Amino acid sequence: MPSATCPETLREVWTSERGSMAHETATTRWPKIVQNMVDDLEQSLGQLNSDKTEHIEEGRRIQASLRIINGEIMQDKQLHPLSSDGCPDIDSYNAQLESFGSMTWHNCPWLFSECYLYRCVQTLFARSQFWRDHDIFARQKLNAFVASHAAVQELCERYASLTEAGALTKAAAADDDDDDAARRLLFSEMTEMALWGNATDLSLLSTLGSSSSSSSSSSHNHNPDDMRALQGNAAICAGRARIVGNDARAAWAYLRSETHRGRRTERRVDVVLDNAGFELLTDLVYALYLLDCGLASAVRLHVKSMPWFVSDVTPRDIDVLLAALADPAVFPAAANPSVRALAGRLRGCYESGLVAVAEHPFWTTGFDFQALPAVAPELYRDLLDSALVVFKGDLNYRKLVRDANWPHTLPFKDAIGPLRGGMKILALRTNKADVCVGLSEETLERVENEAPGKAWVRNGRYAVISFSDGA
Structure with a gap:
């Protein structure tokens, strides 16, 4: 239920608000x-x-x-x-x-x-x-993915190194107290990888056009070099201090208890996707990690049923990405052995049904997600059965918290209202809009000094990892 300091009648953000x-x-x-x-x-x-x-x-x-x-x-x-x-x-x-x-x-x-x-x-x-x-938007999405080939290669090589070192199978086989710190750190790294994949959003970029240097829109002028700076392992490490609300440890504790205390034999994780291209690849790698480590027995990806917000994932975008990863004529990094190996594994998971794709018309309605129980009760009940529902990106985050003018220090659980009861939610979002909750007073003061004038909630350089355990 909403906090006593934040009435349910708090108005959502309107376009008439000057300076917003x-x-x-x-x-x-x-x-x-x-x-x-x-x-x-x-x-x-x-x-x-x-x-x-x-x-x-x-x-x-x-x-x-x-x-x-x-x-x-x-x-x-x-x-x-x-x-x-x-x-x-x-x-x-x-x-x-x-x-x-x-x-x-x-x-x-x-x-x-x-x-x-x-x-x-x-x-x-x-x-x-x-x-x-x-x-x-298909041309823009493909061009943006091709421009991210260096980050794609780095990501594939990183995952290959984890596989070769046996880190993933060790994590899956580990007992409760066996090397838990290492497994938790691996979970944090992979979760941050999926988080920062959201940093490159075509609805906020202005230099990745379909036929020239002009693309969707923003006051931020990112080019392919800027994209590489927002992607990759070095950027993830540098960005850790800019995660202004980080519930990764709580999410890990929940998943650990689910997988190692026998609460479930079938653990489906649902991922409500955001952007195609590089972010979609990070989401697919995250799904592969959850499967390899035994944190999930199946992963279901929720896509949009129509072109949406410039770069949101449709079913066709998954096919395009997998085809591009296998075609050096389209994607320069496709010849890399690690890229080929990962592409093959992803396609195998996709074709076997371990990673499935789901469409539902609710995701392209004008409703926020707090209307889910009333507007799409069958989808809501299905998500209640999921071990974890991961919501990716800015739009999904805004819909979770009703895009309202909450105080930034309001707990995430309070801001999601009726969704806190039963659904296990992990929201991974780089900040690209004024609504943001879950910060401590100390963190809020710090970021307002570091990036004043609302920059920290708008420029995509700060982020949140928000978790609700359904209680």
Whole structure:
């Protein structure tokens, strides 16, 4: 239940709040993101043969609609009901929209309106004849992954060294008190690897474009060299001090008790994914680690059922990543023996069902996750059966805590409200939005001095590892 110092009526972040990340997103980032969609579609149209007249004409109509959406965002027009594309979630979007009353792009709840934007774009493609399966972000996602080849190779070599040294099998076979400190440190390292994979988010990058140096959007100018600086083992070690709330030890204690005290013979871990590309690879390696160490008997990956927030994972992105890892013509590091070996193991886990992929329409609704028990009760009950549900990334974190203006020192368990009862949650998030909870007073004072002006919650250089044991 929420803390007594934080009423449940605390308002979520709105785009009208001057100086907030929400306001910057609505006025600056969204127009750039939509313009990049227009540009990407132009490139796709240019690759079609001239005899595909109907295909091209329909693409032009979608492109014109994207320009209209962009104009409405920049002119702060009123949000309008979504047109039906045959999916039932449109009704819930429109019901939510009506419940908020009259809203404009620069005066609306940030979390809902951002989801509304991407769902609005999807209706353009879903209602088409020739473009219904088109992923407007696919080119950006692949280009970003290819640009991260050095970090991919380092990660694969690191995991190969753990395998060759027997560290993973030793961790799986260890008794309760046998070398627990070493196993805990390995868990912390692998969890931090998965955490910092989230540092490179295409919805916040501006120099990894589909056809040039222009990509989604941000005031932060990352290039491939910057990406390499955010990835890899050295960056993980350097970033440990920037994990401003770190519950990794508590998460390890819970998993250790689950695996070594006979509470479960089947331990499924669920991972609600965030970004494709390098982050997806870190998530797959994390899944492999959990299996190899016996912390999980199966891992299920939850993906988005449509292109979402520029770089979020769809089922196709997993196939693209595994294919790229095996093709030196696409991915420069594919010829590396450690990369080949890891790619083979990942594909084997994927094809055998040890690592499974799940889709559910709830993940692309406008609801925060605290509505999960009411809106998607069957999904909620299923997640209650999971040994651990890992939520990756900024958007999932915002949805967990209702994107509300909580005090930064509020305990994570209080901020997730009804989800604290029963569901075992591990949230791995690099900070890219103003909401952030779970800090001590001492840590808050330190980071506000280190990165003033809200930089520590916005620039992706600080992070949280937040855990709730379901009690």
